Amino acid sequence: QSVLTQPPSASGTPGQRVTISCSGSSSNIGSNTVNWYQQLPGTAPKLLIYSNNQRPSGVPDRFSGSKSGTSASLAISGLQSEDEADYYCAAWDDSLNAVVFGGGTKLTVL
Amino acid sequence: EVQLVESGGGLIQPGGSLRLSCAASGFTVSSNYMSWVRQAPGKGLEWVSVIYSGGSTYYADSVKGRFTISRDNSKNTLYLQMNSLRAEDTAVYYCARSYCSSTSCYFAAIDYWGQGTLVTVSS
Numbered sequence: 001q002s003v004l005t006q007p008p009s010a011s012g013t014p015g016q017r018v019t020i021s022c023s024g025s026s027s028n029i030g031s032n033t034v035n036w037y038q039q040l041p042g043t044a045p046k047l048l049i050y051s052n053n054q055r056p057s058g059v060p061d062r063f064s065g066s067k068s069g070t071s072a073s074l075a076i077s078g079l080q081s082e083d084e085a086d087y088y089c090a091a092w093d094d095s096l097n098a099v100v101f102g103g104g105t106k107l108t109v110l
Numbered sequence: 111e112v113q114l115v116e117s118g119g120g121l122i123q124p125g126g127s128l129r130l131s132c133a134a135s136g137f138t139v140s141s142n143y144m145s146w147v148r149q150a151p152g153k154g155l156e157w158v159s160v161i162y163s164g165g166s167t168y169y170a171d172s173v174k175g176r177f178t179i180s181r182d183n184s185k186n187t188l189y190l191q192m193n194s195l196r197a198e199d200t201a202v203y204y205c206a207r208s209y210c211s212s213t214s215c216y217f218a219a220i221d222y223w224g225q226g227t228l229v230t231v232s233s
Contacts, residue, residue, distance in 0.1 A: 035219040050219035090218045097168050099157035099218045
């Protein structure tokens with residue numbers, strides 16, 4: 001059981017907008033920034049969003065992040081087949097003095 | 111170009127020890143926050159340890175007292191010494207660098223990952 005809670009799966013059709021949630025507590029999301037990763041099968045994770053809503057260079061603006069209180073969300077608009085991957089949220093936890101990850105959400109493009 | 115290349119993984123018996131290495135190029139390890147993150151087969155990501163640029167270290171509870179993170183500045187290399195290994199330590203271990211902008215560093219935002227090295231703990 002992960003410290004950050006994500007739905008195990010999500011799905012959408014091409015062109016659709018999907019959101020993935022990430023729920024935490026006051027010691028992690030409530031007091032620190034949230035980051036999101038995309039992991040394609042057999043590859044290392046890729047940073048999609050940092051500091052709640054910032055995109056590293058090269059990440060399409062179809063990907064956006066938000067945070068409110070102890071929860072965060074990743075939104076993907078204009079869904080494409082290549083977006084089919086596992087998505088993870090992560091944040092620093094002040095109580096654990098550790099980086100905590102969500103359990104991951106498997107996104108299927110129907 | 112930033113590169114992280116791990117080595118040292120393999121098959122080890124329960125209770126054994128292993129040292130992972132991560133050779134970095136394109137940046138200076140000692141000036142960055144460097145982490146180890148692992149992923150058990152078919153499972154999610156689990157953060158293992160971090161070493162700050164100032165030398166402070168932190169560990170996940172699951173490895174505290176058994177694993178030690180360190181770096182060799184002269185070799186620009188990160189290490190993870192793993193002792194008293196257990197079956198549940200079986201995973202791909204990634205070496206990782208936290209993202210730093212011109213003004214701030216973000217501990218949990220990892221912008222560069224190695225290719226990973228597989229550690230299998232089994233008798």
